[in-house]
Amino acid sequence: MPEYTDLITRDNIQRRVNTNQSMLEIISNLRADHTNIAKLLQQLSAQAALLAKGEYINYQLLAEIMQYFINYPDIHHHPCEEQIFKLLRNRLPETGGTIDKITAEHNQIAKNGARILDDVKQIQGNAIFSRMDLSALLHAYIEAYKTHIETEERQLFQRAEQSLTPADWQEIVQAIKTCEDPLFGNALVGEYQSLYKSIMAQAVTENPVQ
Numbered sequence: 001m002p003e004y005t006d007l008i009t010r011d012n013i014q015r016r017v018n019t020n021q022s023m024l025e026i027i028s029n030l031r032a033d034h035t036n037i038a039k040l041l042q043q044l045s046a047q048a049a050l051l052a053k054g055e056y057i058n059y060q061l062l063a064e065i066m067q068y069f070i071n072y073p074d075i076h077h078h079p080c081e082e083q084i085f086k087l088l089r090n091r092l093p094e095t096g097g098t099i100d101k102i103t104a105e106h107n108q109i110a111k112n113g114a115r116i117l118d119d120v121k122q123i124q125g126n127a128i129f130s131r132m133d134l135s136a137l138l139h140a141y142i143e144a145y146k147t148h149i150e151t152e153e154r155q156l157f158q159r160a161e162q163s164l165t166p167a168d169w170q171e172i173v174q175a176i177k178t179c180e181d182p183l184f185g186n187a188l189v190g191e192y193q194s195l196y197k198s199i200m201a202q203a204v205t206e207n208p209v210q
C-alpha cells in the first residue's frame with residue numbers, strides 16, 4: 001500500500017481552494033465541503049452499522065469525526081450558508097420556508113452533534129452505555145445531514161447563483177469569516193491525524209492504484 005503522504009496530491013479528496021471572494025468560489029467551496037461531509041458521514045455510517053451488530057468500533061475515529069463536524073461545518077460552513085440564504089430570501093421571498101427549515105436544521109445538527117460527541121467521550125471514559133441508543137442517534141444524525149445537504153444543493157444553491165447580484169455577493173464576502181478547513185485544507189490540524197489516515201485508506205479502497 002502506498003504511503004498516505006504520497007496520496008495527498010491525488011484528486012480523491014476535495015480540497016478547499018483559497019477563498020478569493022467570488023460567487024463561484026464561495027459556492028464551489030460550499031459544495032466541496034458537502035462532498036467532504038458526505039465522505040465522513042459514510043465513515044460514521046460504517047461505524048454505526050458495526051455498533052448495531054455488536055462488533056468492535058473505533059471510538060477515537062468517531063470522536064474525531066464529530067469533533068470535526070463541530071469545529072468546522074457547525075462554526076464556518078453553516079454560518080456562511082446563512083449569510084447567503086439571508087440575501088436569497090430578500091431576492092426570492094418564496095424560498096423563505098425552505099430557508100427557515102434549513103436554518104433550524106443547522107441548530108439541530110449542532111445540538112445533536114455535540115450530544116453524540118459527549119456520549120462518545122463518556123464511553124471512552126468507560127461509562128456504561130446502550131449500543132443501540134448510540135447507533136440510533138448516529139443513524140438519525142447521518143440521515144438528517146444527508147437530506148439537509150440535498151435540499152441545499154437542489155433548492156437553494158442554484159437559486160442563489162442565479163438570483164443574487166454582485167453587490168449581494170460582496171456583502172456576503174464582507175460578512176463571512178474565511179477559515180482554513182482543519183482537515184481537508186492545506187494544513188492538517190494534529191487532532192485529526194487518525195481521521196485523515198482513515199479517509200486516505202478509504203480513498204485507496206475506492207480508487208485502487210493500478
Ligand SMILES: [Fe+2]
Pocket residue numbers: 078081102106148152
Ligand atoms: Fe447547511
Ligand SMILES: [Fe+2]
Pocket residue numbers: 030034077081149152
Ligand atoms: Fe451545507
